[in-house]
Amino acid sequence: MSGARLVFALFALGAALALPTAGGPFWTGLVTQMLIFGLLALSVDLLLGHAGLFSLTHASFFAVSAYTVAILQVRYAVPTALAAPAGIFAGTLLGLVFGLAVRTRGVYFILITIAFGYVVWGVAHRWSSFTGGDNGVTNVPFPSVGGVGITSHTQYYYLVLLVVIVCGLGYRILIRSPFGLGLRGIKASETRMRSLGFRTGLHLYAAFVLSAALASLAGVLYVYYNRFVNPVASAFPISVEAALMAIVGGSGTIIGPFLGAGVVLGLRNWVSSFIEMHHAIMGVVFIATVLWAPDGLVGLAGRLRSRLSKPAERKP
Amino acid sequence: MMTSALLQAINGVSLASLLFLLASGFTLSFGLMRVVNMAHGAYYLLGGYIGLSVAQKTGSFTLAIVAGGAAIAVIGYFIDRFLIRRTGENHLAQVLLTVGVAFVMGDVALHVWGGDNLRVPVPVFLRGPVVLPGDIYYPMYRFALIFFGLLAAAALWLLYKKTQIGAVVRAGVDDREQVNATGINVDRLFVMVSALASFLAGMAGVVGGAFLTLYPGAEWEILVYALVVVIVGGLGSLEGAMIGALIVGLLDAYGRWLLPEFSYFVLFGPIALLMLFRPRGLFGREY
Numbered sequence: 001m002s003g004a005r006l007v008f009a010l011f012a013l014g015a016a017l018a019l020p021t022a023g024g025p026f027w028t029g030l031v032t033q034m035l036i037f038g039l040l041a042l043s044v045d046l047l048l049g050h051a052g053l054f055s056l057t058h059a060s061f062f063a064v065s066a067y068t069v070a071i072l073q074v075r076y077a078v079p080t081a082l083a084a085p086a087g088i089f090a091g092t093l094l095g096l097v098f099g100l101a102v103r104t105r106g107v108y109f110i111l112i113t114i115a116f117g118y119v120v121w122g123v124a125h126r127w128s129s130f131t132g133g134d135n136g137v138t139n140v141p142f143p144s145v146g147g148v149g150i151t152s153h154t155q156y157y158y159l160v161l162l163v164v165i166v167c168g169l170g171y172r173i174l175i176r177s178p179f180g181l182g183l184r185g186i187k188a189s190e191t192r193m194r195s196l197g198f199r200t201g202l203h204l205y206a207a208f209v210l211s212a213a214l215a216s217l218a219g220v221l222y223v224y225y226n227r228f229v230n231p232v233a234s235a236f237p238i239s240v241e242a243a244l245m246a247i248v249g250g251s252g253t254i255i256g257p258f259l260g261a262g263v264v265l266g267l268r269n270w271v272s273s274f275i276e277m278h279h280a281i282m283g284v285v286f287i288a289t290v291l292w293a294p295d296g297l298v299g300l301a302g303r304l305r306s307r308l309s310k311p312a313e314r315k316p
Numbered sequence: 317m318m319t320s321a322l323l324q325a326i327n328g329v330s331l332a333s334l335l336f337l338l339a340s341g342f343t344l345s346f347g348l349m350r351v352v353n354m355a356h357g358a359y360y361l362l363g364g365y366i367g368l369s370v371a372q373k374t375g376s377f378t379l380a381i382v383a384g385g386a387a388i389a390v391i392g393y394f395i396d397r398f399l400i401r402r403t404g405e406n407h408l409a410q411v412l413l414t415v416g417v418a419f420v421m422g423d424v425a426l427h428v429w430g431g432d433n434l435r436v437p438v439p440v441f442l443r444g445p446v447v448l449p450g451d452i453y454y455p456m457y458r459f460a461l462i463f464f465g466l467l468a469a470a471a472l473w474l475l476y477k478k479t480q481i482g483a484v485v486r487a488g489v490d491d492r493e494q495v496n497a498t499g500i501n502v503d504r505l506f507v508m509v510s511a512l513a514s515f516l517a518g519m520a521g522v523v524g525g526a527f528l529t530l531y532p533g534a535e536w537e538i539l540v541y542a543l544v545v546v547i548v549g550g551l552g553s554l555e556g557a558m559i560g561a562l563i564v565g566l567l568d569a570y571g572r573w574l575l576p577e578f579s580y581f582v583l584f585g586p587i588a589l590l591m592l593f594r595p596r597g598l599f600g601r602e603y
Binding site for chain 2: 048054056100101103104106107108110111112114115116118119121122123125126127128129236237240243244247276277279280282283284285286287289290291294
């Protein structure tokens, strides 16, 4: 890590630690959400930015994990130490099934994952005797392990921050490992990777399951923050917004999905304070991103930087 | 039991008629233009609402169908020309862009027509039950829908297989560059097919709005059904859309009847099986 980046990272960490004192509950809440949805966006981006697969079913893992935690904690009084891992396990298990989708590519993959996502939404919505229907499961407590528990949203913010930093570092190792490089190779040219002897289908399947596990973790963080879960968490808009966050921020990077989550959530929060039509505004963000910023903020920043620092190279 | 099973079959086939209207347009625009238009569900909903307003003003169901279809054909043309065309053949960009378009259209519709379940009024002669052999009463409208669907399928089939325009479209699906090189104006062809697809979606909204009702969110529910039809049948294939619509319509009807809490789950089965044995759908090809 270069000096400038280290300074930036330390500065960001300092700002993140000081946030609850400096920003108050509103900003702490918004940044907690940004970190949670950023993690979901990061899981989507493992497939999108590194393997070239556009999944629109990630809300499923997110929601199945959140529902598992909520049902276990609320109805069966299972402690966090068991409920949280069970949530990740359930979401990952679903990932093992939905991972079948990697048998297809391109547009079929997109359409099939959309259909999968609706199956989960349909179950959450209709199987009301178990999922609570549209009301979902409410009164989820704060997490607590062995007598030590979270008691406030500020404490929870620090917990989420810690989890996200650990995940970010782990993600960095993952994408720089031979496995991550293999994914990039498949994105660039699957036929070439196959002729080099890689079992590309298996590689993508493993990436899909890992990505589902990460989305499930985001689901666990979400349900303890939100304190309830309903079918909205599993719905298509969450999946597609997670992809949008990754793209708005900068697909293929680690910081990008979090930046994107901040932009999308911040914008929605700000806009919905004076306009009712926030879905339409989100729609406009989708359209604008595709037309004018397909590489996202990180891409824009990169373009700006190369324009500022290397004017000589731009001469023909 | 037998009677219910029979009724569910009719339910399924009438839903299939509706799904075919929507899926055929989706699949043809993909086949020819390689466009994945996720706004198709929003076209359906908006077409339905426009038809509803026209039906309330004029009292004519036929006029409502035509108006719903035509309005969406025009709107669809502009969206295609000024937005979708700019994404080239990047499916990811197309999906995000058209989802955005659908969000905007859905929100606009919510503000104009409100959040209640609205039903497009049906002409008097289509109201009430029809008596089938064995003293079975069945809603006349859904029965008529089956005939309407068959009619639409037959018309599309003839257009596609027996006319010169259809031949050019089929050629375009197979090899666009070659068609262009023969001197045929592919751009004009695209406009026609895209307008037809939008028209079908808008019309489907009016027809479907008369029995499924129109409400915010309906655009995504119907879109997913249409997507499953297209996945099962295979992208770009009209035959696939017909067979797929029948399979999905029937499965949905029996699923709702036998496993009401898991009716969505029933849709998952055929997709999973197809993925194991025929990832490109029944009539699909490599894209």
